[in-house]
Amino acid sequence: MNSPNDIALLKRELEYYKSQLDMYSGEAIRNQYNLAQMANQLTQLRNGFTIIDQIQQAYNEDSSIRVLYENLFELILQRLHMDRIVVLKNICGNTFKPWIGKGFHEELAQIDTVLLPTELSEDKSTLLINGQKNSSENSAGLRELLKCPFVVACAYASNNQLYVMAVGRQHERKPMSYAAFTEIDVFVLASLAGIINGIDEHITRQNELEQERTRIARDMHDDLGSELSKIAIYTELLSTQNELDEGVLKYVEKIKLATNDVIENLGNIVWALNPENNNLQNLMAYVREFCAEYLELHGIAHAVSSDKIPDRLVRPVVRKNVFMVTKEVLRNCVKHAKASSLHIALNVSKTHFSIQFTDDGIGITNPRQFGNGLKNMKQRVTDIEGTLQIAGNSPTGTIIAIHIPLT
Amino acid sequence: MNPKIRVAIVEDKAEIRNGLTELLQGTPNIECLLTFEMAEDALDKISLKNTDVVLMDIELPGMNGIDATRKLKLKFPQIQIIMLTVFNNPEKIFDALENGASGYLLKKISTPELVAAIEDVHLGGSPMSSEIARKVVQHFQKPKLEIEPDAHLTDREKELLDLLSQGCRYKEIADKLFISTNTVRSHIRNIYEKLHVQSKIEALNKFRK
Numbered sequence: 001m002n003s004p005n006d007i008a009l010l011k012r013e014l015e016y017y018k019s020q021l022d023m024y025s026g027e028a029i030r031n032q033y034n035l036a037q038m039a040n041q042l043t044q045l046r047n048g049f050t051i052i053d054q055i056q057q058a059y060n061e062d063s064s065i066r067v068l069y070e071n072l073f074e075l076i077l078q079r080l081h082m083d084r085i086v087v088l089k090n091i092c093g094n095t096f097k098p099w100i101g102k103g104f105h106e107e108l109a110q111i112d113t114v115l116l117p118t119e120l121s122e123d124k125s126t127l128l129i130n131g132q133k134n135s136s137e138n139s140a141g142l143r144e145l146l147k148c149p150f151v152v153a154c155a156y157a158s159n160n161q162l163y164v165m166a167v168g169r170q171h172e173r174k175p176m177s178y179a180a181f182t183e184i185d186v187f188v189l190a191s192l193a194g195i196i197n198g199i200d201e202h203i204t205r206q207n208e209l210e211q212e213r214t215r216i217a218r219d220m221h222d223d224l225g226s227e228l229s230k231i232a233i234y235t236e237l238l239s240t241q242n243e244l245d246e247g248v249l250k251y252v253e254k255i256k257l258a259t260n261d262v263i264e265n266l267g268n269i270v271w272a273l274n275p276e277n278n279n280l281q282n283l284m285a286y287v288r289e290f291c292a293e294y295l296e297l298h299g300i301a302h303a304v305s306s307d308k309i310p311d312r313l314v315r316p317v318v319r320k321n322v323f324m325v326t327k328e329v330l331r332n333c334v335k336h337a338k339a340s341s342l343h344i345a346l347n348v349s350k351t352h353f354s355i356q357f358t359d360d361g362i363g364i365t366n367p368r369q370f371g372n373g374l375k376n377m378k379q380r381v382t383d384i385e386g387t388l389q390i391a392g393n394s395p396t397g398t399i400i401a402i403h404i405p406l407t
Numbered sequence: 408m409n410p411k412i413r414v415a416i417v418e419d420k421a422e423i424r425n426g427l428t429e430l431l432q433g434t435p436n437i438e439c440l441l442t443f444e445m446a447e448d449a450l451d452k453i454s455l456k457n458t459d460v461v462l463m464d465i466e467l468p469g470m471n472g473i474d475a476t477r478k479l480k481l482k483f484p485q486i487q488i489i490m491l492t493v494f495n496n497p498e499k500i501f502d503a504l505e506n507g508a509s510g511y512l513l514k515k516i517s518t519p520e521l522v523a524a525i526e527d528v529h530l531g532g533s534p535m536s537s538e539i540a541r542k543v544v545q546h547f548q549k550p551k552l553e554i555e556p557d558a559h560l561t562d563r564e565k566e567l568l569d570l571l572s573q574g575c576r577y578k579e580i581a582d583k584l585f586i587s588t589n590t591v592r593s594h595i596r597n598i599y600e601k602l603h604v605q606s607k608i609e610a611l612n613k614f615r616k
Contacts, residue, residue, distance in 0.1 A: 222466075225493030226420055226423070226493060228493070229423055229493055230420070230422045230423060230426070233422070233423055233426035233427060233430065234422075234426060236426070236430055236517060236518055237426055237429055237430060240430070240433050240518065256517070260517075263493070263513075267493075267513075270496075276497075276498070277538075281541075281572075281573075282537075282538070282541070284573070284574065285537035285538075285541075285572060285573050285574035286537065286538075286574065287574070288537075288573065288574030288575070289536065289537050289574040289576075292574070292575075292576040292579070293576075296576075304574075304575075304579070306573065309573070
């Protein structure tokens with residue numbers, strides 16, 4: 001173990017050698033400096049990979065995107081030995097708006113937009129500021145904006161979206177080496193800006209999707225729903241009329257069933273679209289409840305065995321498809337299988353969840369009967385990268401299992 | 408013979424209002440005496456003298472069905488209120504239950520279901536779906552201090568809610584806990600009551616602030 005004393009001694013020794021080098025060889029210092037620069041490049045590459053890892057993680061868990069931003073900025077600041085970072089977001093044409101950042105100052109928040117003479121380079125990959133490629137020397141406007149002595153600015157362009165990132169150094173500290181980080185760091189920053197752009201677009205799209213989903217659900221609920229209710233009530237009234245003859249009554253019953261089916265299907269879609277139902281626990285409970293209700297209605301005994309269901313996110317399409325498949329299985333069980341009981345097993349592993357339906361009916365005697373329904377079921381399961389297994393030849397009934405990956 | 412259950416309907420869409428009235432009039436044990444387009448009118452006219460059970464739409468012009476439920480329940484705690492909704496809309500239904508409603512009905516229902524639901528609620532039973540159960544659990548998961556002593560859930564009630572939120576049916580729960588379905592029902596009724604107590608106290612606290 002080195003005592004503080006030892007370290008102080010070592011430091012002093014080091015200082016001594018440094019001064020010796022200084023005195024004797026300018027060449028050696030240059031070499032040492034080049035080596036340091038190479039090491040710097042390597043670290044940056046490594047950091048790049050770390051960031052990619054983090055992004056992958058963030059894409060899997062929505063909540064960690066904010067954490068990712070923070071890490072990203074922390075990294076950039078560390079790398080550049082700087083204190084502040086601001087992202088300028090292109091709002092229209094060449095007008096930029098200061099956006100989130102670290103060390104974001106009040107004075108910056110007051111600047112609504114920044115006007116800079118900017119244009120895209122010919123290959124459309126870089127933003128030119130004052131006709132120059134992102135060199136800090138030419139970013140006088142940005143420097144002014146950030147009110148700091150040193151600025152690195154860079155840009156990234158994709159899909160006509162431009163992002164400028166500016167990093168400011170607040171304190172009067174001499175940069176380690178000006179040249180050492182303009183070229184490489186601007187490149188790194190450009191990639192980072194691109195990544196941020198990507199995440200931002202992803203989030204925007206997600207939000208838009210979410211809003212659209214909520215809107216559709218609300219519209220369906222308000223308009224379609226109440227109209228359908230009217231039909232349901234009218235049909236119900238019609239079927240209670242005494243003077244109807246058998247033939248008419250048969251059709252009334254059919255309309256009633258169809259209307260209730262449509263209302264129920266809409267209800268399922270509204271359920272699947274509701275962002276609140278985004279986890280596996282909700283889905284499994286919904287499946288379970290539906291099975292119980294449906295089977296009770298048709299006089300089929302049922303039993304459920306279930307693993308402890310973890311709190312995992314499930315996408316709307318998975319929710320919808322799993323539910324639709326469940327319905328199809330149950331419908332077949334009632335319509336074709338002549339089953340008197342159905343067992344439902346809900347299992348969850350770290351990577352997958354599965355639902356297995358086992359009935360005691362006659363099995364699949366006529367595969368054609370199953371035709372379209374089966375094709376639809378397969379399609380729905382394939383769409384969500386799952387697998388569907390059917391064992392219908394057994395004399396003791398049918399076993400249908402779906403196995404769906406958790407993303 | 409027991410007297411008929413007197414039902415009032417609050418629903419802004421005339422077709423549904425009239426249709427429901429007609430359906431209920433055709434049943435032996437229920438009579439539908441009052442119907443309202445607006446919650447305000449209903450609050451004016453409904454009293455213990457004329458109503459046992461109210462069917463209340465959630466979306467109404469003017470005062471909504473949830474506010475109307477709270478006001479009506481404060482005036483006449485004995486009157487049972489069933490929310491009418493097209494789809495199973497757990498957020499709004501939970502709001503309504505918290506404000507004193509005893510159950511909810513989907514508007515697609517057939518006459519026998521409609522009658523059964525009204526009779527159930529009249530006798531003091533309340534339905535609870537897995538989604539509602541989950542919301543109830545969340546509601547009671549607040550820090551202990553915020554929950555009134557009267558509204559604390561018992562271990563049995565917690566167990567029951569847990570099973571409900573997993574999608575179990577009353578029958579399954581009864582079998583699992585070695586009790587009758589009637590006991591399950593009465594537990595659920597108690598849970599609803601605690602929910603009301605809690606929300607009343609919260610409303611009062613808000614008022615005091």
